[in-house]
Amino acid sequence: MDLKALSDQFWRDGYLLIEDFFSMQLMDQMTNAINEHYGVDPEFWHTNEFLDRAKTEVIPWFPQNEGCLLFNEVDQHPYFKALSKAVLGEDSQTLYCMVMFSKQGTVGQAWHQDCDPDDPKRFNINRLIYTSDIRQDIGGEVVVVPRSHLRGEIPIGDPEGELPGQLVLRPKKGSLIFLHGHTWHRVLPIHGGNRISTNYRAVPKGTPLDITDICVYRNMRYHFGSNKVVEERQ
Numbered sequence: 001m002d003l004k005a006l007s008d009q010f011w012r013d014g015y016l017l018i019e020d021f022f023s024m025q026l027m028d029q030m031t032n033a034i035n036e037h038y039g040v041d042p043e044f045w046h047t048n049e050f051l052d053r054a055k056t057e058v059i060p061w062f063p064q065n066e067g068c069l070l071f072n073e074v075d076q077h078p079y080f081k082a083l084s085k086a087v088l089g090e091d092s093q094t095l096y097c098m099v100m101f102s103k104q105g106t107v108g109q110a111w112h113q114d115c116d117p118d119d120p121k122r123f124n125i126n127r128l129i130y131t132s133d134i135r136q137d138i139g140g141e142v143v144v145v146p147r148s149h150l151r152g153e154i155p156i157g158d159p160e161g162e163l164p165g166q167l168v169l170r171p172k173k174g175s176l177i178f179l180h181g182h183t184w185h186r187v188l189p190i191h192g193g194n195r196i197s198t199n200y201r202a203v204p205k206g207t208p209l210d211i212t213d214i215c216v217y218r219n220m221r222y223h224f225g226s227n228k229v230v231e232e233r234q
């Protein structure tokens with residue numbers, strides 16, 4: 001693995017997709033733990049206003065907060081560590097590991113940036129792990145606009161409309177995506193089954209740990225701490 005080339009690619013495009021990064025065995029173990037946690041009919045955590053306005057229906061789980069040691073194996077994976085260091089530099093910080101579960105029939109996620117892009121030096125990255133295939137017949141594809149991490153705030157407009165230059169990603173089981181928090185991205189509706197991905201969020205040294213509290217959508221800025229719209233965009 002050429003870490004320098006991969007890091008350069010990430011910084012050029014605002015995202016990076018690597019297939020066959022993790023072993024099938026680890027993916028199966030994580031899948032078992034995730035299925036055991038969620039059971040068959042998890043309830044939504046967010047307020048109705050958020051679900052309606054942000055077009056997001058994701059049920060999060062923070063397994064490491066509950067002492068689920070299996071999820072530490074990703075943090076300790078040598079190439080995962082090395083690639084994170086190549087991209088973020090020394091002393092980067094992991095914010096948390098969050099499993100994201102979306103039920104069949106949910107809308108995915110509207111276009112957004114994970115944090116305020118006003119200061120290019122302040123950002124998070126998502127390190128997304130796919131424990132099962134993202135497939136066209138299920139939906140839930142990740143859509144990005146390559147290089148948009150360099151273009152500032154996502155334009156005001158249709159929260160779910162297509163954006164010029166968008167690229168649909170279908171990561172397979174064992175794939176890793178690195179995604180810059182300023183990159184314009186969304187998740188397509190989930191129509192053929194449940195969808196799971198796991199996000200190991202990280203930030204460079206010195207970044208405020210609440211950096212992702214305010215998320216920028218095409219129609220608003222939303223504060224996750226207080227579950228409130230803090231700015232209308234129109």
Ligand SMILES: [Fe+2]
Nearest residue numbers: 112113114185
């Ligand atoms: Fe996001």
